[in-house]
Every structure is written in C-alpha cells, then in structure tokens.
Amino acid sequence: YDGRCSFFGGKPALPEGLGWFIILGLGTIFAILTSIMVWIGNRGMESESATSEHFTSAGRTITAGLTASDVVSKWTWAATLLQSSNVAFQYGVSGPFWYASGATIQIILFAILAIEIKRKCPAIHTILEIVLVRWGTAAHLTFLFFCLLTNLIVTAMLILGGSAVINALTGVNTYAACFIIPLSTVGYTAFGGLKGETLFYPAAIYAGPSDLGSTDKVWENLKAITLKNPITGNLHGSPLTIWSRGGLIFGIANIIGNFGTVFVDQSYWQGAVACKPSATWKGYMLGGMAWFAIPFSMATTLGLAARALDLPITMSEAGSGLVPPAVALHVMGQGGAFLIVLQLFLAVTSTANSEQLAVASLFAYDVYKRYFRPQASGTDIIFVSRVAVLGWGIFSGVIAIILFELEIGLGWVYVAMGNFIGSAVFPLAACLTWKDCSATGAICGAFAGLAAAMITWLVIADTYYGEVNVANMGSDYAFLGGNLMALFISPMFTKSYFGFWVAIAFIWGHVAAIITVIYPIWEVRQDIYDVLMGGKRHVPGTDTLFALLLSSSSFLSSSSSSPTLSSSSFLYSSNLVHGLTLNQINPSPKFRCTVSTSTLCTGQRSGRMCSPTTASRWERTGLSEAIADDAAAG
Missing domain, CATH: 1.20.1730.10 (Sodium/glucose cotransporter)
Incomplete structure (x- = not known):
C-alpha cells in the first residue's frame, strides 16, 4: 500500500451512482415487493382480521x-x-x-x-x-x-x-446518507x-x-x-x-x-x-x-x-x-x-x-x-x-x-x-x-x-x-x-x-x-x-385461543353444568384495550365471546398484577355456556 497510513481516503472503490442506487433504489424496490407480498397474504384473509x-x-x-x-x-x-x-x-x-x-x-x-x-x-x-x-x-x-x-x-x-461504510466505498455524502438510510426503510418491512x-x-x-x-x-x-x-x-x-x-x-x-x-x-x-x-x-x-x-x-x-x-x-x-x-x-x-x-x-x-x-x-x-x-x-x-x-x-x-x-x-x-x-x-x-x-x-x-x-x-x-x-x-x-x-x-x-x-x-x-x-x-x-392456489387462508381463531386458555388456566370439572376456568392469567384493563374483545383478536365463525366491560380490573397497582373479574360468555350455534372467570391476583 505504498507506505499509506490509512486504508481509506483516496478514490472510492465503487461509483457514487451505485451508492445512491443502493440506498434509494433498493429501498423503493423492497417497499414495492413488500406491499405486493402483504397484498397477496391478505387476499384470503377475512376483512375484519386486517386491523x-x-x-x-x-x-x-x-x-x-x-x-x-x-x-x-x-x-x-x-x-x-x-x-x-x-x-x-x-x-x-x-x-x-x-x-x-x-x-x-x-x-x-x-x-x-x-x-x-x-x-x-x-x-x-x-x-x-x-x-x-x-x-x-x-x-x-x-x-x-x-x-x-x-x-x-x-x-x-x-x-x-x-x-460510514457507504461513504468510504462509494463516496456518497455522509450527511445525505444519514437522512436517506432511515427514510428508505419507512415503507419497507424486513x-x-x-x-x-x-x-x-x-x-x-x-x-x-x-x-x-x-x-x-x-x-x-x-x-x-x-x-x-x-x-x-x-x-x-x-x-x-x-x-x-x-x-x-x-x-x-x-x-x-x-x-x-x-x-x-x-x-x-x-x-x-x-x-x-x-x-x-x-x-x-x-x-x-x-x-x-x-x-x-x-x-x-x-x-x-x-x-x-x-x-x-x-x-x-x-x-x-x-x-x-x-x-x-x-x-x-x-x-x-x-x-x-x-x-x-x-x-x-x-x-x-x-x-x-x-x-x-x-x-x-x-x-x-x-x-x-x-x-x-x-x-x-x-x-x-x-x-x-x-x-x-x-x-x-x-x-x-x-x-x-x-x-x-x-x-x-x-x-x-x-x-x-x-x-x-x-x-x-x-x-x-x-x-x-x-x-x-x-x-x-x-x-x-x-x-x-x-x-x-x-x-x-x-x-x-x-x-x-x-x-x-x-x-x-x-x-x-x-x-x-x-x-x-x-x-x-x-x-x-x-x-x-x-x-x-x-x-x-x-x-x-x-x-x-x-x-x-x-x-x-x-x-x-393455500395462498398460491387462491384459496382462503385459515385465520387462527378458536384453536389458538383455547390453546392459550388451557395453557394458562386450570380447567376443573365441577358439579355445575358449566365448566369453570380457574387461575386465568388473562389481563383485561380499561387502560389497555378499551373495548377490545377476544373476537377482535381471534375471530371465529363458530364461537363468539362477549365480555362485560363494566368491571375490568381490580387489585393494587403496586405489588401484584391486576386481575380480571369480568364475566365472559361463549356462544355456539345451538349452545350457550357461561364461563365465570375468577382469576387470582398475580
């Protein structure tokens, strides 16, 4: 390297136009590709799911x-x-x-x-x-x-x-690169x-x-x-x-x-x-x-x-x-x-x-x-x-x-x-x-x-x-x-x-x-x-929800006609999801959950997690069952 005291500082190895293409052109291309992929992915999804x-x-x-x-x-x-x-x-x-x-x-x-x-x-x-x-x-x-x-x-x-790297290898102005790099990702999903x-x-x-x-x-x-x-x-x-x-x-x-x-x-x-x-x-x-x-x-x-x-x-x-x-x-x-x-x-x-x-x-x-x-x-x-x-x-x-x-x-x-x-x-x-x-x-x-x-x-x-x-x-x-x-x-x-x-x-x-x-x-x-064949995608709903319920609760049999969920870890709060019901997260054509929002959260804010006291009702075609959620604090 002819006695040089630094590696960079001379003529950039790559043309400046290539640097501009990478930080501007590729960002635009990826944004377009991502939009197309999202559109294809949403094509078979129920409309209420794209929220x-x-x-x-x-x-x-x-x-x-x-x-x-x-x-x-x-x-x-x-x-x-x-x-x-x-x-x-x-x-x-x-x-x-x-x-x-x-x-x-x-x-x-x-x-x-x-x-x-x-x-x-x-x-x-x-x-x-x-x-x-x-x-x-x-x-x-x-x-x-x-x-x-x-x-x-x-x-x-x-x-x-x-x-720093783009400037050293292509000569693109550092100040411009500092602005364009974050802006080029605004429409891009990795x-x-x-x-x-x-x-x-x-x-x-x-x-x-x-x-x-x-x-x-x-x-x-x-x-x-x-x-x-x-x-x-x-x-x-x-x-x-x-x-x-x-x-x-x-x-x-x-x-x-x-x-x-x-x-x-x-x-x-x-x-x-x-x-x-x-x-x-x-x-x-x-x-x-x-x-x-x-x-x-x-x-x-x-x-x-x-x-x-x-x-x-x-x-x-x-x-x-x-x-x-x-x-x-x-x-x-x-x-x-x-x-x-x-x-x-x-x-x-x-x-x-x-x-x-x-x-x-x-x-x-x-x-x-x-x-x-x-x-x-x-x-x-x-x-x-x-x-x-x-x-x-x-x-x-x-x-x-x-x-x-x-x-x-x-x-x-x-x-x-x-x-x-x-x-x-x-x-x-x-x-x-x-x-x-x-x-x-x-x-x-x-x-x-x-x-x-x-x-x-x-x-x-x-x-x-x-x-x-x-x-x-x-x-x-x-x-x-x-x-x-x-x-x-x-x-x-x-x-x-x-x-x-x-x-x-x-x-x-x-x-x-x-x-x-x-x-x-x-x-x-x-x-x-399914997507490539143009069919409707299965939107995870009841299966995912019940798996989550069963993994975080003790499902106990009792003498009553309704099953009881004990020690549920679900957290409902007016501070969190104002009116958000489980239907909005996991919509299903077979099951519907109605949640009373009058009493959403009790318990101290310091020392233990707030616990729900909300009554939930699951309704299925031809069948209604009340499930009382008596989750313990924490």
Missing part, C-alpha cells in the same frame, strides 16, 4: 421458525457486521467470542419473559401497558423515556455504521436476506484463491504480525489467545449493554406478543443460537484477516466500522466492496424497520391512546403508527448527523450504550417476575442507576485518563468502570486448534441458515400452498 392488531402484532400467530428469523433479523445490526470485526481486529480471537456470546445470552434469557407475557397478559401490545397497569402513570412515563432512548441509540448505531453472503466470506478467506487461502496461512501470518505489532494486554501480545485484557473488558461491557438493548427494546416485546404461545420459547432459543453464527463467523473471518494481512487500517477507521469493507475490497476487489455495501444495507434496513415499528407502537398505544384519545379506533392507531414511523425516521437522521459532527462513531456508541439504558433492565424484568417490586423501587432504581453510571463514567475518564473528552470516555476502563480478569482453559491457540475454531464458525453459519431460512418456510408450507 391494527395485524399491523402491530401480526395477529399473534407467528410460528417458531419465523420468530427465530425475526430475532435474527432485528438483532443483526450494522454493529453485528462491523463492530464484531473491529474487536477481532483489536483483540484477536477473543473479540469474536466475546461479541457473539455476550449478545446471545440476552436473547435466550428473554425467552423466559416472552413465556411470562403469554401466561399473564397475552392481549397487550407493548411492555409499557403492563407497567401502567401495575405501577401507574409515573412509572409508565419513566420507562417510556428509557424505551425511546433505547430505540434512539440502536437506530443511531445503524445510521452511523451504514453511512424479510431477511443476509445468510447467503455471511457464509461466503469464510470460504473466500480460508479456502479461496486469496493472499491467505487457508487456516494455516492465516495462523502463520498472525504469529508473524505479533512480532511487529503485539496487542497490549494479550498473552505474549498474540491475537491467537483468549487471554486478552481488552477482550475481557469489552466482553463484560458487551454483556451489560446488550441486556439493555434487548430487555428495554419494545421490538423484542412486540415479537413475544406476535408469536404463538407454543412458539415462544422455541423461537427465541433458536433465534439466539442462529444469530451467534453471524458475528462469530464474520469477525473470525474479516477481523482476523485484516490483522493477518497487515492492512493499513487506522484505529479511527476501525472504530467507524471499516474493517470488513477494507478486507472485502482487498480480497475480492469491487465485487467484495459491493457485497459488503449490499449486506450492510440489508442489515440496517431490517433492524431499522423493527425499531421504527417499536417506536410506532409506543407512540400509538402509550402516548396517543393513553394520554390523548383513549377511545381511538384501529384505523386511528394505524394512522398514528405510520406518522410516528415517518417522524422517527427524520428525527433519527438528525441525531445521527449531530453524533457525526461530534466525531462520535459506531464503536463509541456501542460500548457506551449500557451506561444509558442498563439501569432499566431489572425493573422491566421484575414487572413480570417479581410480585413484591413496587413502583417507587422501580422508578428510583432506574434513575439512580443512570446517575451512578454517568458519574462513574465521567470520573474515571477524568482521573484515569486526565480529562473528559470523547476519546477518553470511549476508553476501556472508562466505559467499563473496572477491570476483571478470568482464567480460560486454553490460553493459546495452536495451528490445529485455530483450524478447528474456524471450522466451528463455518459450520455454525450453515446450521443458522437452515434454521432461519428453511425452517420457517417448512412450518407454513400449507399456508403458502
């Missing part, structure tokens, strides 16, 4: 495979592709491990809360509706702030990473598309005709580069060790930060609401395990290849997420650069879509319907949701430009996010799992944790690094607040073990592709056939 319920929660009938695909889609940020390779470039083999494992734990644990949602309050739309019923308005506004802050942080990372390219890079680096071409060659280059440029804090300065001080510090911060971006992100609660009861735990478990393959294989391939090739990538470029495009451009030329830009666009739009829908639900149900128009109709909800999506797209673009002007990049926001939203994790989890958690404790805990995090962050940046500035606040000890070390079984990688490590990444990627691409199609094969 705000389907807009915000997909009718609550998503299968396990599709739930797993949804988790992978929304959890694959720009940082998943870019920041994962950055930490591999900085810390060696420990980086991919800490990034992937540190962000998989949260998804798997969230499956527990998803099950609790289905057991205790299957009719909700947002997590904040539960907060409102249990803890009141003050807590509702508190966690509305934290949820919107989480959505803003995630969206900002998407835009910062996407605009449906995947990453897996094929994710599996391509390991083959190109470790088995293709490149400067590397094998695991042995990569291992030898990494051993040689240790003599020239050792990694501070790694055992013997080698990138081929899990024993890395910087890697461990990042791993701890990664785990803490990602608890916030899962547990405090409405998009994951929305996914839990949308899936079938039987698909809840399977979908999130499969999704978490499948997602692990993306950052692990990407970083093990592109991040380590950047160090093995000794590319002139500066720390500033690495922090902006430019390690993958540098390696792809070096190994595969313009074709590799195009693949990176396309893959990044798909990742950004899929996650941005989830974040926009999450924000739309919060504004529609927790702001508009709660504080402005309690009797809002389904049409009103859809309209407000769409306005919120458009407004959020513009607002997030403005925030991204402000961060860019402050020279705050993707890597900085990623490691700092836990300081802002980590304090809201436990209260939201306790809302569903701890009956003795009070509103005062939840509110004080959230704000006290935020204050403590800010003070510690600033004090360490000032005392340890000399002054408070953007660079020092992004340093290891500042964003972590301490240093922990751990003893690993295998401190150094041999040549054969490194080959085994790469093989795991490669195989895991293929298994993940099967889970997220083939399994969802197999689950809905009959529905696809």
Whole structure:
C-alpha cells in the first residue's frame, strides 16, 4: 500500500451512482415487493382480521421458525457486521467470542419473559401497558423515556455504521446518507436476506484463491504480525489467545449493554406478543443460537484477516466500522466492496424497520391512546403508527448527523450504550417476575442507576485518563468502570486448534441458515400452498385461543353444568384495550365471546398484577355456556 497510513481516503472503490442506487433504489424496490407480498397474504384473509392488531402484532400467530428469523433479523445490526470485526481486529480471537456470546445470552434469557407475557397478559401490545397497569402513570412515563432512548441509540448505531461504510466505498455524502438510510426503510418491512453472503466470506478467506487461502496461512501470518505489532494486554501480545485484557473488558461491557438493548427494546416485546404461545420459547432459543453464527463467523473471518494481512487500517477507521469493507475490497476487489455495501444495507434496513415499528407502537398505544384519545379506533392507531414511523425516521437522521459532527462513531456508541439504558433492565424484568417490586423501587432504581453510571463514567475518564473528552470516555476502563480478569482453559491457540475454531464458525453459519431460512418456510408450507392456489387462508381463531386458555388456566370439572376456568392469567384493563374483545383478536365463525366491560380490573397497582373479574360468555350455534372467570391476583 505504498507506505499509506490509512486504508481509506483516496478514490472510492465503487461509483457514487451505485451508492445512491443502493440506498434509494433498493429501498423503493423492497417497499414495492413488500406491499405486493402483504397484498397477496391478505387476499384470503377475512376483512375484519386486517386491523391494527395485524399491523402491530401480526395477529399473534407467528410460528417458531419465523420468530427465530425475526430475532435474527432485528438483532443483526450494522454493529453485528462491523463492530464484531473491529474487536477481532483489536483483540484477536477473543473479540469474536466475546461479541457473539455476550449478545446471545440476552436473547435466550428473554425467552423466559416472552413465556411470562403469554401466561399473564397475552392481549397487550407493548411492555409499557403492563407497567401502567401495575405501577401507574409515573412509572409508565419513566420507562417510556428509557424505551425511546433505547430505540434512539440502536437506530443511531445503524445510521452511523451504514453511512460510514457507504461513504468510504462509494463516496456518497455522509450527511445525505444519514437522512436517506432511515427514510428508505419507512415503507419497507424486513424479510431477511443476509445468510447467503455471511457464509461466503469464510470460504473466500480460508479456502479461496486469496493472499491467505487457508487456516494455516492465516495462523502463520498472525504469529508473524505479533512480532511487529503485539496487542497490549494479550498473552505474549498474540491475537491467537483468549487471554486478552481488552477482550475481557469489552466482553463484560458487551454483556451489560446488550441486556439493555434487548430487555428495554419494545421490538423484542412486540415479537413475544406476535408469536404463538407454543412458539415462544422455541423461537427465541433458536433465534439466539442462529444469530451467534453471524458475528462469530464474520469477525473470525474479516477481523482476523485484516490483522493477518497487515492492512493499513487506522484505529479511527476501525472504530467507524471499516474493517470488513477494507478486507472485502482487498480480497475480492469491487465485487467484495459491493457485497459488503449490499449486506450492510440489508442489515440496517431490517433492524431499522423493527425499531421504527417499536417506536410506532409506543407512540400509538402509550402516548396517543393513553394520554390523548383513549377511545381511538384501529384505523386511528394505524394512522398514528405510520406518522410516528415517518417522524422517527427524520428525527433519527438528525441525531445521527449531530453524533457525526461530534466525531462520535459506531464503536463509541456501542460500548457506551449500557451506561444509558442498563439501569432499566431489572425493573422491566421484575414487572413480570417479581410480585413484591413496587413502583417507587422501580422508578428510583432506574434513575439512580443512570446517575451512578454517568458519574462513574465521567470520573474515571477524568482521573484515569486526565480529562473528559470523547476519546477518553470511549476508553476501556472508562466505559467499563473496572477491570476483571478470568482464567480460560486454553490460553493459546495452536495451528490445529485455530483450524478447528474456524471450522466451528463455518459450520455454525450453515446450521443458522437452515434454521432461519428453511425452517420457517417448512412450518407454513400449507399456508403458502393455500395462498398460491387462491384459496382462503385459515385465520387462527378458536384453536389458538383455547390453546392459550388451557395453557394458562386450570380447567376443573365441577358439579355445575358449566365448566369453570380457574387461575386465568388473562389481563383485561380499561387502560389497555378499551373495548377490545377476544373476537377482535381471534375471530371465529363458530364461537363468539362477549365480555362485560363494566368491571375490568381490580387489585393494587403496586405489588401484584391486576386481575380480571369480568364475566365472559361463549356462544355456539345451538349452545350457550357461561364461563365465570375468577382469576387470582398475580
């Protein structure tokens, strides 16, 4: 590279027109394709089913495979592709491990809360509706702030990473990219598309005709580069060790930060609401395990290849997420650069879509319907949701430009996010799992944790690094607040073990592709056939409802002529669903449910979940049976 001190800065590898086509043209194409797919899907659906319920929660009938695909889609940020390779470039083999494992734990644990949602309050739309019923308005506004802050942080990372790569590879103006990237997803609903390219890079680096071409060659280059440029804090300065001080510090911060971006992100609660009861735990478990393959294989391939090739990538470029495009451009030329830009666009739009829908639900149900128009109709909800999506797209673009002007990049926001939203994790989890958690404790805990995090962050940046500035606040000890070390079984990688490590990444990627691409199609094969044949789709109704009732209740026989449901976990509240009956969620030609709304919810707002005292009546042709719902509190 002729003694160059940075990889980027010269003429872009791709024409600027191609960059504009990707961020403008592909967004338009996907919006059109999605509209066609939705129209085809709705063609055989009963008219009353295409309501705000389907807009915000997909009718609550998503299968396990599709739930797993949804988790992978929304959890694959720009940082998943870019920041994962950055930490591999900085810390060696420990980086991919800490990034992937540190962000998989949260998804798997969230499956527990998803099950609790289905057991205790299957009719909700947002997590904040539960907060409102249990803890009141003050807590509702508190966690509305934290949820919107989480959505803003995630969206900002998407835009910062996407605009940096598109600018570096195509020359598209960064300010324009910051606005157009979020706006291009407003009319787009994500449906995947990453897996094929994710599996391509390991083959190109470790088995293709490149400067590397094998695991042995990569291992030898990494051993040689240790003599020239050792990694501070790694055992013997080698990138081929899990024993890395910087890697461990990042791993701890990664785990803490990602608890916030899962547990405090409405998009994951929305996914839990949308899936079938039987698909809840399977979908999130499969999704978490499948997602692990993306950052692990990407970083093990592109991040380590950047160090093995000794590319002139500066720390500033690495922090902006430019390690993958540098390696792809070096190994595969313009074709590799195009693949990176396309893959990044798909990742950004899929996650941005989830974040926009999450924000739309919060504004529609927790702001508009709660504080402005309690009797809002389904049409009103859809309209407000769409306005919120458009407004959020513009607002997030403005925030991204402000961060860019402050020279705050993707890597900085990623490691700092836990300081802002980590304090809201436990209260939201306790809302569903701890009956003795009070509103005062939840509110004080959230704000006290935020204050403590800010003070510690600033004090360490000032005392340890000399002054408070953007660079020092992004340093290891500042964003972590301490240093922990751990003893690993295998401190150094041999040549054969490194080959085994790469093989795991490669195989895991293929298994993940099967889970997220083939399994969802197999689950809905009959529905696809019915739609293609032009027939009416079966709208999940009575079957789904009774499965939910039986799974959350004890069906007891008694001497009376009517069966009794005891310990039901259904949650009805005038604060939640104003007049929404089970018919609107699960319409059926055979069964009809009438719910009296005169007495909707009793119980304390603090300490235990409100429980319904509503009498329900099921009516079937030629048969009427009264079912008294005497659910216990909590």
